[in-house]
Amino acid sequence: MEKQEWAEIWTNHLPCYSGGVPRAGIYIKTFLKGLKSSLEVGCGSARDSIYLSTKKIKAIASDYEPKLISILQENHKNELVDFQVVDAFMMPFDDKSFDLVFHNGLFVYFDDNDIVKLIHEQVRIASKYILIMVHNKHNIKQQNTFAKNAKTDSLYNIRFFDIESLEKVINLSGIKYKSIKYCKFGGKADMFWMKKLKGIPNFIYLFRNFLIPRLYRFQSWKITERIACIIEL
Numbered sequence: 001m002e003k004q005e006w007a008e009i010w011t012n013h014l015p016c017y018s019g020g021v022p023r024a025g026i027y028i029k030t031f032l033k034g035l036k037s038s039l040e041v042g043c044g045s046a047r048d049s050i051y052l053s054t055k056k057i058k059a060i061a062s063d064y065e066p067k068l069i070s071i072l073q074e075n076h077k078n079e080l081v082d083f084q085v086v087d088a089f090m091m092p093f094d095d096k097s098f099d100l101v102f103h104n105g106l107f108v109y110f111d112d113n114d115i116v117k118l119i120h121e122q123v124r125i126a127s128k129y130i131l132i133m134v135h136n137k138h139n140i141k142q143q144n145t146f147a148k149n150a151k152t153d154s155l156y157n158i159r160f161f162d163i164e165s166l167e168k169v170i171n172l173s174g175i176k177y178k179s180i181k182y183c184k185f186g187g188k189a190d191m192f193w194m195k196k197l198k199g200i201p202n203f204i205y206l207f208r209n210f211l212i213p214r215l216y217r218f219q220s221w222k223i224t225e226r227i228a229c230i231i232e233l
Contacts, residue, residue: 007067009155010044014071017045021193023212024104024133025051027185027228030213032100032129039098039125041088041118042106046072046081053080060098062086089117093125102131104226108158112169119173123233132229133185137162138221166229179232186225189215 025048028035037058040049046061053059060082063069072083086092088106101122107115122130135142137160149156163182170180192200192208192215204211216224 005154007065009153010065010068011071013155014045014068018047018075020045020047021190022047022051023186023190023193024048024102024131026209027213028052028100028102028131029055030210031183031230032131035099035128037098038100038102039093041086041091041101041103041122043072043083044068044104046076046083048102048104049081050076050079058082060084062088062091064088089114089121091121091125095124096127097125099126099128100131101126101129102133104133105135105158107132107134108160112172115169116173119170119175123173123175126233128233130231130233132166132231133226134161134166134229136160136221136224136227137165139224140222142225161227163227166227170229170231175231177231177233181230183228183230184216184219184221184224184226185228187216187219187223189219190225 028038028048029052035052035057038049038052038060040046040059040061043049043061043063049059049061059080061072062084064085064087066085069083069085076083107118110118119130135146135158137143139160143160146156146158146160150158166182189212192204192212
């Protein structure tokens with residue numbers, strides 16, 4: 001995807017995405033403890049990094065598109081996030097600079113060879129964790145929706161993964177790690193982010209930041225939105 005096209009796409013989508021729930025940020029805060037610093041690669045709206053910055057995590061949100069970063073800097077002047085223009089294939093950070101390097105949907109725009117290069121660079125600068133989120137191949141309804149939208153919007157022109165295909169490319173990279181988990185992220189449980197539903201107890205909504213990330217695990221893969229791959233280094 002050309003830079004000009006990416007800038008135009010995100011200029012159009014930014015208002016909608018910026019107003020969304022920082023689901024990945026909440027997921028990170030729920031399951032990855034003791035984080036002091038994070039880098040988001042291909043940040044888009046950066047809503048997850050903004051959320052993490054409110055939880056005393058030093059957060060950098062990065063993207064290779066200068067226009068997007070400029071808009072984010074202007075729109076979030078009072079936030080603690082550091083917005084930076086960064087080439088994900090050659091990042092200007094020292095080795096082991098961040099407790100966590102994460103991205104939500106980045107790999108879906110690249111082939112396996114490029115993903116291997118991206119993984120190597122992320123491993124270089126991460127000290128504790130890498131979190132990879134990709135769209136789930138088993139969710140046929142989501143695939144059909146994206147295919148339809150992709151006819152008029154390149155943001156939806158992506159590839160989908162199952163655990164086997166994601167595991168294959170990670171193994172291809174040859175990286176060493178302490179542990180790896182493939183978890184469910186997004187789906188029916190997200191309805192509790194919405195306004196209160198009739199017949200649902202109030203405590204569900206009071207504790208939804210605690211409950212929703214944990215409810216994902218009880219969904220079928222067929223209705224799960226994404227795969228969250230947590231690599232502990």
